[in-house]
Amino acid sequence: MLSGKTIQKAESRPAFEPRIIAFFCNWCTYLAADLAGTSRLKYAPNVRVIRLMCSGRVDPQFVLRAFAEGADGVLIGGCHPGDCHYQEGNYKTLRRFVLLRRTLKQMGIEEDRFRLEWISAAEGDRVRAVVNDMVEKVRALGPLRLNAAVEEEEAVHA
Amino acid sequence: MPDKPKVAFYWCASCGGCEEAVVDLADGILDVAAAVDIVFWPVALDFKRADVEAMADGSIDVTFLNGAIRTSEQEEMAHLLRRKSKTLVAFGACAQLGGVPGLANLFDREGILQEVYGDSRPGDDLPVLFNDVRALDQVVETDYYVPGCPPAPAIVLKAVQTLLNCARPPKGAILASDRALCDECARKATKPEKLTVAEFHRPHQVIIDEEKCLLAQGLVCMGSATRGGCGAVCIQGNMPCSGCCGPVGTVRDQGAKVLSALASIIESKEDMEIEHALASIPDPAGTFYRYSLPASLLRHKTRERILQ
Numbered sequence: 001m002l003s004g005k006t007i008q009k010a011e012s013r014p015a016f017e018p019r020i021i022a023f024f025c026n027w028c029t030y031l032a033a034d035l036a037g038t039s040r041l042k043y044a045p046n047v048r049v050i051r052l053m054c055s056g057r058v059d060p061q062f063v064l065r066a067f068a069e070g071a072d073g074v075l076i077g078g079c080h081p082g083d084c085h086y087q088e089g090n091y092k093t094l095r096r097f098v099l100l101r102r103t104l105k106q107m108g109i110e111e112d113r114f115r116l117e118w119i120s121a122a123e124g125d126r127v128r129a130v131v132n133d134m135v136e137k138v139r140a141l142g143p144l145r146l147n148a149a150v151e152e153e154e155a156v157h158a
Numbered sequence: 159m160p161d162k163p164k165v166a167f168y169w170c171a172s173c174g175g176c177e178e179a180v181v182d183l184a185d186g187i188l189d190v191a192a193a194v195d196i197v198f199w200p201v202a203l204d205f206k207r208a209d210v211e212a213m214a215d216g217s218i219d220v221t222f223l224n225g226a227i228r229t230s231e232q233e234e235m236a237h238l239l240r241r242k243s244k245t246l247v248a249f250g251a252c253a254q255l256g257g258v259p260g261l262a263n264l265f266d267r268e269g270i271l272q273e274v275y276g277d278s279r280p281g282d283d284l285p286v287l288f289n290d291v292r293a294l295d296q297v298v299e300t301d302y303y304v305p306g307c308p309p310a311p312a313i314v315l316k317a318v319q320t321l322l323n324c325a326r327p328p329k330g331a332i333l334a335s336d337r338a339l340c341d342e343c344a345r346k347a348t349k350p351e352k353l354t355v356a357e358f359h360r361p362h363q364v365i366i367d368e369e370k371c372l373l374a375q376g377l378v379c380m381g382s383a384t385r386g387g388c389g390a391v392c393i394q395g396n397m398p399c400s401g402c403c404g405p406v407g408t409v410r411d412q413g414a415k416v417l418s419a420l421a422s423i424i425e426s427k428e429d430m431e432i433e434h435a436l437a438s439i440p441d442p443a444g445t446f447y448r449y450s451l452p453a454s455l456l457r458h459k460t461r462e463r464i465l466q
Contacts, residue, residue, distance in 0.1 A: 059415075065455055
């Protein structure tokens with residue numbers, strides 16, 4: 001978050017800080033994020049983590065809503081294939097992810113803005129690496145402006 | 159005899175199928191025509207916009223408006239009819255969700271004009287083509303919705319009867335069943351307990367069994383997240399549901415929900431095999447949002463955010 005001081009300094013055009021929503025499963029990736037914390041690993045503060053019981057709980061509607069409400073990227077973290085606490089959840093996630101990413105691309109959301117990673121509870125360092133990498137890729141893409149044409153049209157009408 | 163309710167029909171960005179749906183009431187239309195006074199219906203009666211403008215505000219009891227809104231003229235007519243009507247009904251998929259014309263939102267205005275007209279552009283005296291296609295409730299306050307592309311005769315007749323009735327449903331109601339199509343499908347019993355498919359097929363690629371669940375045959379059937387009440391006429395014709403009645407009440411984004419249901423029944427657990435299996439759906443956005451792109455979470459919510 002920007003502090004009051006930063007806002008004052010930044011004047012009209014503050015530097016772009018990507019906002020990334022991360023859906024982490026309770027049994028693997030969330031524990032890995034916890035491990036990263038207790039191990040005092042430092043990584044980009046741009047992720048807002050939402051804990052779910054399973055990556056299979058990520059309804060594509062959640063992803064769309066995150067983008068619609070202003071997220072610049074969405075990250076899903078789940079257990080490695082074969083390790084799902086609920087046996088099959090992460091496979092369903094993988095299938096949905098493949099089709100959703102293609103659909104999002106058609107709707108103007110670049111592939112690098114939507115990412116699925118398998119991260120086990122022991123891989124705290126991988127959380128750091130994945131988050132840092134994704135933040136840099138999304139930063140390079142710039143803010144998500146989904147309805148740029150509509151924004152411009154509204155600006156003309158206003 | 160008390161005055162009959164005054165009713166208007168109007169069309170915006172539509173194909174004319176919704177007008178046909180009214181005529182499709184067959185004998186039923188005589189009952190409707192006897193019960194109401196039609197004051198405006200450009201496709202059938204010779205009233206002009208000036209006639210509507212001359213009416214007192216709120217003097218039309220019910221206006222059924224079909225078609226999406228994508229030009230300045232359609233926007234003006236939506237505002238005019240809203241002002242003149244006590245009740246405004248979004249009739250059909252385009253007015254309710256944006257419909258097939260709403261798929262134009264995958265492209266921008268300049269690209270569309272270039273594709274259609276090249277360099278010989280239409281003159282400046284024509285209505286403005288907007289950058290985005292909108293559903294009726296994204297333009298004016300809308301009281302009720304009649305789903306379908308076009309709405310099935312049974313739905314239309316029931317909706318008209320409901321509206322002529324004194325005890326009306328709450329504002330914003332969708333005047334149809336709130337059960338998923340799968341629930342009323344005649345092939346429901348043939349749907350396996352655990353449904354999986356190796357890949358999807360398009361209807362022309364396979365010989366379709368006339369008895370068996372279409373999804374179980376690997377066809378992209380959207381009945382699981384689509385509102386029923388249409389009588390499953392497409393399924394009777396051995397064609398999969400393409401989702402025209404929009405989402406059931408518990409679903410916010412029809413496309414996302416159908417995508418979720420269909421992707422998860424793929425058999426494979428391997429990355430590359432899954433990619434390959436899902437390549438059998440060549441145009442996912444156009445398939446899952448065939449009727450609902452303007453009303454989708456991604457389009458609708460971002461639009462609201464921009465306008466605030």
